[in-house]
Amino acid sequence: MFQKFLDAGIAVAGIDVGESFGSPEGRATYTAFYEELVRGRGLSPRPCLLARSRGGLMLYNWAVEHPESVACIAGIYPVCDLRSYPGVERASTAYGLTPDGLAEALARHNPVDRVEPLAKAGVPVFHLHGDADAVVPLESNSGELARRYRRFGGEMTLLVVEGGGHTMWPGWFRSRELVEFVIAHAGGGRS
Template identity: 50%
Template sequence: VDCQPNECYAAASENDSTVVLYFPSSPNERTVRFQPRDVSGSRKGPDQGTAGTSWSVVWIDTDQGQSLPPQSVDGDSITAPPGLGNVTAVLSRRDQPMLPGELIQIGSRNGFLFLPEQSQRRQPQPWVMYAPTLLPNYPDEHERWMHQQLLSAGIAVAGVDVGEAYGSPECVVAMTQLYDYLTQQRGFDDRPVLLGRSRGGLWVCQWAAQHPNRVSGMAGIYPVFDLTNYPGLEPAAKAYRMTAGELSENLGIHNPIALVHKLAEAGIPVYLIHGALDQVVPLESNSVAFHKQYQVKNRGDLVQLQLIPDQGHNYWPGFFRSHGLVDFIIKHSDKVR
């Protein structure tokens, strides 16, 4: 990366899969162009470096601690959005995983697999099934610290990209294919922890309800459990290959919030973190309603709900740096500890 002195700072991961740029506040346009170099400092040829590689970028307002949603990078340069002060750009290559591991193929679908260092791996390998996997946008840079803690504890993380599936039967089939691949061909543990962020809650709750004996625990970051709240009947019906009317008539079968009693009956422990001001995924009709279903089955003690009083549905770092959530996942992923 070429920068004028004192205008920005740049750092790249060892395999060039992630680049972090810092832009100090400036009245001038802040643009950085990718100019690949080899270890000697010489410019690489057009086919040798990272110029022309497909990237996504997350802009972080360093002063306010707020982040913009992931964006695709067009061309071989990026420009800081106007109206921001000191900003950091985190770029991730679309053709490589965010953390050490592999991009995998599950049937006709793409997936990812974050792997601990070789010295940390075991047989069977503890792991987390993550949702929603929407490559290259999710998992994203906001979650890096969380996933790194799991890798450092010897726990792998994996997911399969089913698109905007919202816990549909097609989604459940793909997640089962991922499970079968990892447990039967890669020596992974047969009872992972499930982790759902936002609409990923629909994915993991649905899968857990249909495979309760294959789950050692479930965690969620402002998770959706009621598909009538998000994404709503019309978008969900498309994923379920039904009309909105058909889905409405069969919510008792297909809506994950209606299936939570199966998790409670199976004694699956759960950890949820949710903002009290969340208007995208309302707390009461999702995480609180989930907890109430456990209480009805006299299993309310199995659910830990970390309430964040002054946050909504956003990129507040505390959602992704919750020691309680990470400790819960480590405890229930790793049966050896």
Template identity: 40%
Template sequence: MRLLAPFLLLLLLPWSGTAADFPGETSTWNGYVRHDFVFEGHEAIVVVPDQPAPGRPWLWRARFWGHAPESDVLLLERGFHIAYCDVADLFGSPTAVERWNHFYTAMTRDYGLAPKVALKGLSRGGLIIYNWAKANPDKVSCIYGDAPVCDLRSWPGSRRDLPRWQVVLDLYGLSEDEIDTAPVSPIHGLKPLAAAGVPLLHVVGDRDETVPVADNTAVLAARYRALGGSITIIHKPDVAHHPHGLEDSTPIVDFILAHTPAPDAARP
């Protein structure tokens, strides 16, 4: 059989649209084209690389858009799209998961992004990245949690007098007594992720009193490893909840790149 001509090989690569394919107002973010638009009534953002990598890989950020962006910028340099869909004050609830389901469908079906996405969650962003990933393990390439909330009972549950705690109870449809045993936090129901072989990376400050490592990352890590899952933890010994990220984001970027499927493996 004759070898396919180079241009035919290019045609066999996944669709690679341009920045114009995304809706909304455009601006510049760290030197790249940013699209701000409304998705089903909620804020959404997509930042487009100058040259999308084959397969159109993407990083999906949760909460606190623009904070600790160093790894995002490095991934843009390597051809990743960076996406965001607002689920603020939904605390990883079923409502948040459903909204993310719709956004994922739009990003992959309508805009041609890769079917497997890398997830990034800072602090309370850990709630949605894990609860969405557990509901969609086949759609996740890897998870990067930075000082992530892994147990609602730790945050905001440790401050049950705050108005947001009642919001949590209402969103999950649980009583004060029920939420203490309900399996609704990232530390629960990890088996689908482990079975799918989704690798995890957590960056944590050992002096974090807002989201204590012992009550969050340590519990999740022990349970995930017991299920056969892989998790890497980078400890920052003298750091509290802030600052997020690392002085050198290379380990974060290398982790995501190492677990990004090749184009032919990424699409059915």
């Protein structure tokens, strides 16, 4: 996948924000990373985001706060609901809140509850998700995000992989559809 992106003129970059689970502190680190790539290195101000597994929490939470700065989002079994993974109790520490405090604040921090700005901005979304994923269940994550995204008028493609689990199966990373989606929305590279 990455080689196909590079061959199409699309830079690939990432940052380790630790186990921040999409928290405001992690989002601030991601914003600094974005600023470095755009202002410091001249990359596109509208990157394509690739959200895989728990990276979905960070990328969606950042994207909903910066919809004008996102060309598209592609996901491979991304976490979209803190309640399903890692769970409110485990995530609360990263948010500097008690479990009850995070539960009360979910509307401000839970990607599946925050997608309206992305949909209204017309950010296209594409997910691959297996129907046998026991770690990040399809229905409460990509399935629910798709329902809500479409309700707000957003364009989302969800390809369900029959029998697919939360694995390192090479097919996740060789998806022609996902690669073509990203390349089509990258704006000619430098994304």
